[in-house]
Amino acid sequence: MTTLTAPRTLPTGGRVTFPRVLRSEWIKLTSLRSTAWSLALIVVLGLGISLLMASTFGLAEAEMDGASTQQVALTVATIGFSFGQLIAAVLGALSLGGEYSTGMVRSTFAAVPRRLPVLWAKAVVLFLAVTVVGALTGFGSWAATYGILDGQGVSSPLDGPLALALLGGAAYLGLVAVFALGIAAAVRNSAGSISIALGILLVLPTIVALLSMSIDWMVDVTPYLLSSAGSAMSSIPAELPAGAEAPRGADLAPGIAAAVVAGWAALSLAIGAVVLRRRDV
Amino acid sequence: MIEAEGLTKRYGSKTAVDNIRFTVQPGKVTGFLGPNGAGKSTTMRMIVGLDRPTSGRVTVEGADYRDLRAPLHEVGVLLDAKGVHTGRTARKHLLALAATHRIPTKRVDEVIGLAGLESVASKRVGGFSLGMGQRLGIAAALLGDPGVVILDEPVNGLDPEGVRWMRLLLRRLASEGRTVLLSSHLMTEMAQTADHLIVLGRGRVLADAPVDEVITRANGSAVRVRSPHLDRLASVLASPEIAVTALGDGAAQVSGSTPERIGEAAAAAGVVLHELTPLSGSLEDAYLTLTTDEVEYRSDLEEVSR
Numbered sequence: 001m002t003t004l005t006a007p008r009t010l011p012t013g014g015r016v017t018f019p020r021v022l023r024s025e026w027i028k029l030t031s032l033r034s035t036a037w038s039l040a041l042i043v044v045l046g047l048g049i050s051l052l053m054a055s056t057f058g059l060a061e062a063e064m065d066g067a068s069t070q071q072v073a074l075t076v077a078t079i080g081f082s083f084g085q086l087i088a089a090v091l092g093a094l095s096l097g098g099e100y101s102t103g104m105v106r107s108t109f110a111a112v113p114r115r116l117p118v119l120w121a122k123a124v125v126l127f128l129a130v131t132v133v134g135a136l137t138g139f140g141s142w143a144a145t146y147g148i149l150d151g152q153g154v155s156s157p158l159d160g161p162l163a164l165a166l167l168g169g170a171a172y173l174g175l176v177a178v179f180a181l182g183i184a185a186a187v188r189n190s191a192g193s194i195s196i197a198l199g200i201l202l203v204l205p206t207i208v209a210l211l212s213m214s215i216d217w218m219v220d221v222t223p224y225l226l227s228s229a230g231s232a233m234s235s236i237p238a239e240l241p242a243g244a245e246a247p248r249g250a251d252l253a254p255g256i257a258a259a260v261v262a263g264w265a266a267l268s269l270a271i272g273a274v275v276l277r278r279r280d281v
Numbered sequence: 282m283i284e285a286e287g288l289t290k291r292y293g294s295k296t297a298v299d300n301i302r303f304t305v306q307p308g309k310v311t312g313f314l315g316p317n318g319a320g321k322s323t324t325m326r327m328i329v330g331l332d333r334p335t336s337g338r339v340t341v342e343g344a345d346y347r348d349l350r351a352p353l354h355e356v357g358v359l360l361d362a363k364g365v366h367t368g369r370t371a372r373k374h375l376l377a378l379a380a381t382h383r384i385p386t387k388r389v390d391e392v393i394g395l396a397g398l399e400s401v402a403s404k405r406v407g408g409f410s411l412g413m414g415q416r417l418g419i420a421a422a423l424l425g426d427p428g429v430v431i432l433d434e435p436v437n438g439l440d441p442e443g444v445r446w447m448r449l450l451l452r453r454l455a456s457e458g459r460t461v462l463l464s465s466h467l468m469t470e471m472a473q474t475a476d477h478l479i480v481l482g483r484g485r486v487l488a489d490a491p492v493d494e495v496i497t498r499a500n501g502s503a504v505r506v507r508s509p510h511l512d513r514l515a516s517v518l519a520s521p522e523i524a525v526t527a528l529g530d531g532a533a534q535v536s537g538s539t540p541e542r543i544g545e546a547a548a549a550a551g552v553v554l555h556e557l558t559p560l561s562g563s564l565e566d567a568y569l570t571l572t573t574d575e576v577e578y579r580s581d582l583e584e585v586s587r
Contacts, residue, residue: 024377099366103361113346113347230449
């Protein structure tokens with residue numbers, strides 16, 4: 001048997017600091033196979049669906065419907081994000097929900113008894129990892145489909161507005177992961193938090209659409225939904241004819257949409273933080 | 282040192298820990314002994330700040346656990362063996378915990394060796410046996426070389442060799458001057474490992490004393506005597522605290538006295554003794570005596586067999 005220790009000669013610097021918690025959460029995120037699978041799936045699905053769309057769609061006709069070639073190229077490059085957002089939500093929910101379901105959370109909070117640094121660190125790590133993977137997917141899809149689109153005469157160079165929209169889509173995925181993390185902190189289990197997050201992404205828009213048939217002001221709510229704001233965040237706003245006003249329920253401007261999405265993530269994280277501090281684990 | 286004062290935990294209308302007070306001293310192995318539901322685990326979770334006391338306070342080295350700046354260097358804790366993410370390897374689990382305190386990788390490998398986990402360190406924890414899970418829990422608890430070690434049911438699932446290893450480890454930790462608190466419902470294990478016992482039942486402290494004292498106090502002390510003159514011996518010993526029960530075959534059981542006093546009294550009165558045997562009870566008897574009324578989930582079967 002190995003000797004236990006030298007008699008208690010500890011580095012006095014061994015305190016808990018935020019950068020150290022960040023490092024710990026990075027190790028946790030990257031040491032699970034489910035993380036690798038999820039992130040790979042975002043890339044593969046994103047590229048695959050973009051390629052499929054580029055090669056099978058009557059894109060030249062879409063352009064005639066008034067969309068610019070740039071918008072066509074953007075739509076093709078970001079089409080996979082509608083699936084990517086679901087994977088990002090699952091990943092975010094699992095990063096804390098998985099700790100509750102396995103009991104790991106007790107080890108985590110015994111090491112960091114203030115708890116909140118863990119939540120913030122998880123948010124940072126998730127946002128960075130998912131956003132980077134989202135950017136790879138977005139730019140990768142643009143590059144992969146460029147040749148096919150060029151053949152149909154609807155390719156677009158990677159100029160400022162297009163790059164910004166792709167980055168917006170990537171950041172949206174990152175924020176969705178953070179949003180789901182906050183829910184996991186509030187409901188403290190994997191299945192429940194995944195259900196709630198996917199419900200807000202997928203089911204809530206349908207409910208609002210149905211309600212807006214009978215309740216007039218619901219139309220104005222639509223652009224502020226997480227998923228609507230998310231798609232607005234990764235769009236290139238169309239130029240409106242001079243003097244014309246945007247129709248009710250139209251997409252928000254990308255900057256405002258980004259703020260709305262960040263607001264959803266911040267709200268969910270805040271609720272999660274309150275529960276995290278108060279509840280026994 | 283761990284100190285609890287008026288510590289209480291209620292879950293709704295159920296009181297898990299009821300206004301308890303105790304001190305766990307360094308340099309000794311202290312055992313939390315009690316039936317399931319006695320409040321052992323709840324108390325341990327409150328010590329490390331995972332559960333918040335309903336009232337009262339518990340401190341580690343004089344501070345609330347939640348206020349510790351470097352908790353892993355102060356307190357090592359093994360709660361349940363499966364407090365680990367099953368999808369991660371043992372080594373990554375330890376590395377992630379170590380990172381929060383910037384504990385070097387060298388120390389991670391050290392505790393892996395200490396716990397005898399070298400061969401499985403790069404395997405995912407999901408496939409671990411309960412015994413390996415316990416060893417990983419111990420490795421995690423010792424990561425920060427803490428002065429206080431808290432282990433909930435550490436021998437659960439260990440094979441005999443593992444139990445022996447655990448016992449030696451705990452003894453050594455205590456001999457290094459650390460505060461060692463472990464819980465168990467296994468009385469024989471406690472008798473061999475612990476120096477001091479805190480017996481819990483239904484959230485209350487039933488006994489808080491050195492192991493020997495707990496046994497003696499709970500059993501009373503009984504002595505078996507054999508003598509051709511039992512009647513005379515009985516009258517010599519007669520006193521309100523002493524009971525003499527004839528066992529037949531010229532033997533009797535005397536309770537409420539000690540072999541020394543019985544022998545001296547017999548010699549003074551000239552009574553011949555053929556046997557004078559102290560009947561020391563086991564910790565198990567003591568435990569059962571103490572907790573008879575405190576077991577929360579007693580089965581009907583047990584009632585019948587009594």
